[in-house]
Structure formats: structure tokens, C-alpha cells
Amino acid sequence: MFGYYLDLALRSLKRNKVLTALMVLAIGLGIGASMTMITVLHVMTNDPLPGRSATLFTPHLDPLPLDYKHRSDGPDPTDNLTWPDAMALLEAHLATRQAAMAGGSLLVRPARADVRPFRVDGRYATADIFAMFGISFEHGQGWSAADDASRTHVVVLGETLDRKLFGNSGGIGQVVRLGEHDFRVIGVTADWQPQPMFHADLSAQSFGDADQFFLPLTAAVDLKLPTNGNQSGWGKDDAADSMTSANMSWLQFWVQLQSPGQVQAYRQFLLDYSAQQKALGRFQRPPTEAKLYSLMGWLAHRNLVPTDVRLQLWLALGFLFVCIVNIMALLLAKFLRRSGEISVRRALGARRRDIFLQLGIESAMVGVAGGLSGLLIAQLGLWSVRHRPDDYAQLAQMDTSMLLGTFALAVAASLLAGLLPTWRACRVPPALQLKAL
Amino acid sequence: MRHIIQPLFRHRLMPLLVLLQVALACAIACNALFLLQQRLVPILAPDGIGQPDKLVVAWNIASRGKPWPPSRLREVQASLRAIPGVAAVGLAGSLPMETSAQMNGDVIGEGTGIQADAAVYIGDHLREALDLQLVAGRDFSATEQGIDYRDIGINQSGPAIITQALADHLFPDGHALGKVVRIGRDADAARRTVVGVVEHLMRNKLEQDNRSNIDYSMLFPGVPGQWPMPVFAVRAGVEGDAERVRQAVKATITRELGVEMIQGFEPTYQMYADMRANMLAKSKAAVWLLSGVSLVVLIVALVGIMGLTGYWVQQRTRQIGIRRALGARRVDILRQVQIENLLVVGAGIVLGMLLAYAVNLWLMRHYELSRLPWIYLPFGAALMLVLGQLAVLAPARRAAAVPPVVATRSA
Structure with missing residues (x-):
């Protein structure tokens, strides 16, 4: 079933390439900016002597x-x-x-x-x-x-x-x-x-x-x-x-x-x-x-973290929040457009939780793609941080935990963004929609 | 109006999401633009230095052991003056755009009692070398320039040249010449008589929020003693080749002071224009970052509104068809969608302004920022309204293009 949903999600995302690209880019930018600043904060508040x-x-x-x-x-x-x-x-x-x-x-x-x-x-x-x-x-x-x-x-x-x-x-x-x-x-x-x-x-x-x-x-x-x-x-x-x-x-x-x-x-x-x-x-x-x-x-x-860095972190997180709300809006529009299709599946016996899973997978896919682009953008961001004239600049490198964190944050963000649209789409009454088809 | 407002309440989710997007974008963009404007201050503020590409600055010159006495530094100044193509040589304790050594302090206008945090530059022939524009009064006399302080000199009384901005602040009645400025709050604080006013001279202590006091500077004549890091400002003449002068300055100072400097501590010989670029690099990077973020936030909001309104229109295609069939003109439909957007975005802006203000209050409490000037609010509101109308244009035109015949199709 999972493979089938994956296939469905891919088809749906391919149907409107511009919209998909916009969503991936939006989440990528939000994640990229946030992870850049989180990484900088992470290296600046590092434990200098772990274990000791x-x-x-x-x-x-x-x-x-x-x-x-x-x-x-x-x-x-x-x-x-x-x-x-x-x-x-x-x-x-x-x-x-x-x-x-x-x-x-x-x-x-x-x-x-x-x-x-x-x-x-x-x-x-x-x-x-x-x-x-x-x-x-x-x-x-x-x-x-x-x-x-x-x-x-x-x-x-x-x-x-x-x-x-x-x-x-x-x-x-x-x-x-x-x-x-x-x-x-x-x-x-x-x-x-x-x-x-x-x-x-x-x-x-x-x-x-x-x-x-x-x-x-x-x-x-x-x-x-x-x-x-x-x-x-x-x-x-x-x-x-x-x-x-x-x-x-x-x-x-x-x-x-x-x-x-x-x-x-x-x-x-x-x-x-x-x-x-x-x-x-x-x-x-x-x-x-x-x-x-x-x-x-x-x-x-x-308090070694300069005010600038803290402000920029808040700015980046605020930006991520804007991106999440934006993706929520776009996914809502996308899912509700497919009310007809969802109603047919429901009429053929799919349960609400099946629909939920299907659309959830679609949201997560946007998240994974967004995470990838976010990773690229974060590397670009860190590269620019390394060119800053500050003494911490050289340390701005991603380690494994930050790398995994990027994906986790991206998928979590997209799932969060997809939650409301998915829930809303599950509650589409099949009979009414079928009548309108 | 009822036919516009009522549907908004019937399908709450769509307008609510648009509203939320507008509010968030508004709050973030307002604060980001405010930060941006603060970082722009040192970049845009005039530093008062005339022809920055003709000024060579030699700094980071540190003596081994005791600081050089002023008399020794004046000898070096004289040999720099002898370089062909040099128009003026200033000898100072510190200069604008050079932060390794600063003199700052609270100064008080005598008579008015008004206080300001100002930078003090002490040096010989500084007005000439920096090419500062005198707007009132006179430059220091030769006797005044000839003072050699035994200490740094900041606690000595004497004449001073101050900037127009500082003069206006300390003496609001507009008559600063001849008035006395006290350096510090102590009873025995030094008293400096204002003999001249220059148009601009930027301070060399740049902070998060310098909007009002960035141009508060004072100039004292004479050469500071016991000062470990002297600075030479060498101005090339109109025909002088600045780069050649820079090389000659380097050769002269190395010859004169080289053996007496701390070893392994290289002095810097820079054109003032390069010094300024280095100093402002951080602010410039921040400006790019903040403008980029603001722009992207607005674009993201635009795309979101467009996507939602597009769906909102598509869903109501049949209703629009019915309205058209009942006699509504295309322009009525267009207006309807636009006014609807205006209402939702307007509500979003109200919420966004409150949010922007709350964010600013929170930042003020934690990061020593100043209050968001109210002028940002109407400006931000207008920007968001225009943006909302732009976003709704394409969906509105699509709605207007719905033919009345749609109404007759079976439902």
C-alpha cells in the first residue's frame, strides 16, 4: 500500500510542477535559513571538552x-x-x-x-x-x-x-x-x-x-x-x-x-x-x-553568542514559520481541488485513515525534497557565514547531527504544514462531491 | 457588501489562512526592514571625510616599551609632510573607521545641561588632513595645534571643533560657537570651548543602534601623550598619486619608527576608502541578508495568497456563473474578488501590525533595540495592500472570465 501511495503522490506532484517547485523551494528556503543559523549557534555553544x-x-x-x-x-x-x-x-x-x-x-x-x-x-x-x-x-x-x-x-x-x-x-x-x-x-x-x-x-x-x-x-x-x-x-x-x-x-x-x-x-x-x-x-x-x-x-x-547571531536566528525561525503557513495554504488548495478524486476513493471503500495516510505521504515527500534543497541552501548560507569578518566564522560547518537535524526539521515542518489540509480533505463528505461530479 | 462578507464567514478556513499569512509576513517584514534600516545608518551616514581615495591612513603602529613622546611623533609627521605630492599630514590618537583605539564619553553642553555620548578625536592638523568642511567658526590656530599633552589630553581644557549634529543637540538655540562643552560629569571635568563647527564627522564606535548619535564627534587640537597607538592621516594633493604616496608613507614610517615598533606586529597602511569598506563589511553583509529575507518573505506570502485565491475562485465558478447570468457585469465580479481580498488582507494587516509591535517589544526587552518608529506601520500596510491586490489580480481576472452559461450546467 505504501508503494502505491508513493506512486500516487508522485503523480499528483508531477501534475502541477510549478506549484510543487514553489512548495519545495519555500520549505527549502525556510529550512536552509534556519539550519544555517542553528548550526552557527550550535558551534558557538558547543561543549569544548565533552566528557571532561x-x-x-x-x-x-x-x-x-x-x-x-x-x-x-x-x-x-x-x-x-x-x-x-x-x-x-x-x-x-x-x-x-x-x-x-x-x-x-x-x-x-x-x-x-x-x-x-x-x-x-x-x-x-x-x-x-x-x-x-x-x-x-x-x-x-x-x-x-x-x-x-x-x-x-x-x-x-x-x-x-x-x-x-x-x-x-x-x-x-x-x-x-x-x-x-x-x-x-x-x-x-x-x-x-x-x-x-x-x-x-x-x-x-x-x-x-x-x-x-x-x-x-x-x-x-x-x-x-x-x-x-x-x-x-x-x-x-x-x-x-x-x-x-x-x-x-x-x-x-x-x-x-x-x-x-x-x-x-x-x-x-x-x-x-x-x-x-x-x-x-x-x-x-x-x-x-x-x-x-x-x-x-x-x-x-x-554569553558568547553575539546579539546579531541571536537576532538572525529568530529572523530565520520566523521566516520558516511563514514558509510553513504558506505551504499549508498551498497544500490545502491542492488537496481540496481533488475532493472529487478523494470521494471516489472513499466511495470505493477507502477509510478516512487511508486517505490521511495517502495525503500525509504526499506532504512528507514535499518535506524530503524541501530538506534536500534546504541542505543545499544551508551549505550556501554557511559558506557566506564563513566569509563574515568574525572570529567564529571559520567554525561554521555542519556536522552529522546538524545534517540529520536538517532532514528531521524539514519533514517535521512539512508534516505539520500538511496536517490541517490532510485532516480537512479527509472530512470531505463523499456523497455530496460525487453528486457534483 | 453583504454578498462579499457573508461567504467569508461561511468558509472560514480559506480567508483565515490568507489573513494569517498576511499578518505573519507583515510582522516579520516590518521588523526585518527596521533592522535593515539600522544597519544602513553607518553605510549611508556621511562620515565627513573629503575625497576618501586621496587619504592614506597609517595605523596599528605600536611602540616597543613606552609610548613615543609627542615630539618624536611630530618629527615623523614632518618627514611625512616632506613626501612629494602630500598636501597635509594629521597626527592623531584615533580616526573614524578605526576602532582599535577609541575615545568616547558623555559630554555636556554648559548652560543647556544637555548630555550626549560623543567620540573625541585628538590630533594635530586633523581638519586639514581629513578635509572636513567647516560650516562655522575657524580651524585651530598654530599655537593650539602645537600643544603636546602630557597625558592623553581628554581631561585637558582648551578649544574644540564639534560637528553640526552635536552642536544642534547640545545647543538647540543654534549658537554653539563660543559655548563650553564639559567632558564628563565630574565637578573638575575638562571644559572645551567650541571654536568651530564642521558639517560631518562620523564617530568610530558603531553599535546596533546609532541612528541619532552617529555624527556626534569632537575634535581637540594637539598631540596626545602616553598614547600607545598613534595614527597618521596623510592626504595626497590634487595631482598626487595616492598609491605612490601610500608606498612612500610606508617607507618613511618603517625607516623612522621601524626599529622601535613591537616586532611581529605589522602596521597597516591603507587608503581611507578601503578602511571604510572593511569596517562596513559586516553591516553590508547584514543589509544583504535582511533585504533578502524581507523580499523572500513577501514573495512567499504573494505566492500563498495567489494559490489560495485561485482555489477559492475555482470552487465558486458556478456561483459566479449564476451571478453573471442574473446580470452582473465582468467588472462587478472583478471588483467583488478584489474587495474581498482587500477586506481579508486589511484584517491581516491589523493583526500583523499588532504582531509587529509585539515582536518589536520583545526584541527591545532582550536585545537593546529601540522602538519601531510608527512610520513603518502605514508604510508596511500600504505595501501589503498593494501586494495583496497584485496576488489577486490573476485569479480575479479568471473569475471575471467565467461565462454565464456555466450556471445552466447540471449540478
């Missing part, structure tokens, strides 16, 4: 003075930690793993004369970062807490930079000149590129290339290496060393907590720490300002 993200948390404190006025268009200073706070959390050692970090951009001066100096982005961090984020090593290993303490000049390179500097032989044990200082290579990581870059200062960059080097934060502070995140200072500053100042926030801090109990304990620790700092007179705001965000919670809090 649930155990990662980022603590936040509020060391700002009471009279600090925050400009609404500037970054929030409490998004980052100050050096003394980060060191205190590090030393408390209450989480399974914990690391402070900051992004930096350094000039690499290759030993080979034929390569000109170039700039790479990397991260200054404390020892736990590799184990905590699950950054895998191609060769060698990270540094130890002892290296952190002694401010050793060691570096872990990303695979790409390692290959660029040392070719296939690898750079372990070699010396790299970063900025004005020499660092000994002790490890090479596989390129680690979480998107969004949750661990970076999100006000500086949220989507981008992999970190190409990691070096001990203590050494970076010792050498006063430049950072590329936001540095917010307040109050009177001892300008001698702003990096270790208690009045400047610039560090990102992450902890790994395995159980809900541990999370609860850490939250309590942050409150206690804030209360203690307040008692000491360093903090002025209530200790309840201290917060512990989960990884996905943090991304949601920072």
Missing part, C-alpha cells in the same frame, strides 16, 4: 572596592583573578587539580636564519593544566610543581610550532628563544584547540587557533612577559610590579572537582576565603559575591 567539562569549575572573587564604577561597555574586572588570590587558591590545594593561567603572545626567534621572527599565541600556566584539561603529549611531558616554584625557564610546544621550528626531528631538549628569553623545550603537545576557548580571557578572544606554547606562569611573571587578555586595575597601585598587584585582575583560574560533595566544599571554601579577606580589610564587598561556575555555566554566563 562536567568536572571543571572556575572560581570567581570580587576584590573590587565599594566605590568602583563599572563601565557597561567594558569588560568586568571580576571575570579574572588577581595574583594574590590565584596564588592563595592554588596553595589551598582543595581541588583534585587546579591551575592559574593567562594568555600571552610572544615573538619567536627561530635559530634557522631562513625563518623570520614571528608571533605566536600561547599560555602561561601552572603545572596542573595538562592533566586537568587532558592535553595529550606527543613527546616529553609537562613541568612539575617544583618547576613552578623555582620559576624554571622551560616550555611545552604545540605540535604545529614544534614542526615549524625543528622539522621532523622534534625539539625536545632544544632551546627556543621567546621574546627576549631562552626556554628549554621539555614537551610537545598535540594541538589542543577547544572551541569556544573557555580557558582564555573570553573578552579578548573566544574562538581561535590552538595554543602554540605553554610555559610556567611564575617564570612569565618573573620575566614580566606581556599578556593578551584584559587587565583591569583599580585603586592605588604600586606601579613597580603590576602583575603581582592585589589591585589588578588578569588571571584565569580553573579547578577540577570530581563529586558534588567536593563542589559544595569548594564553594564553602570560596565563601570562607572571601569572608577572611573582608575581615582583613582587603575585600570590601560581601563574601557572597564569590562564585563557582561550572564550565558550561561559565560559557552561558559570558
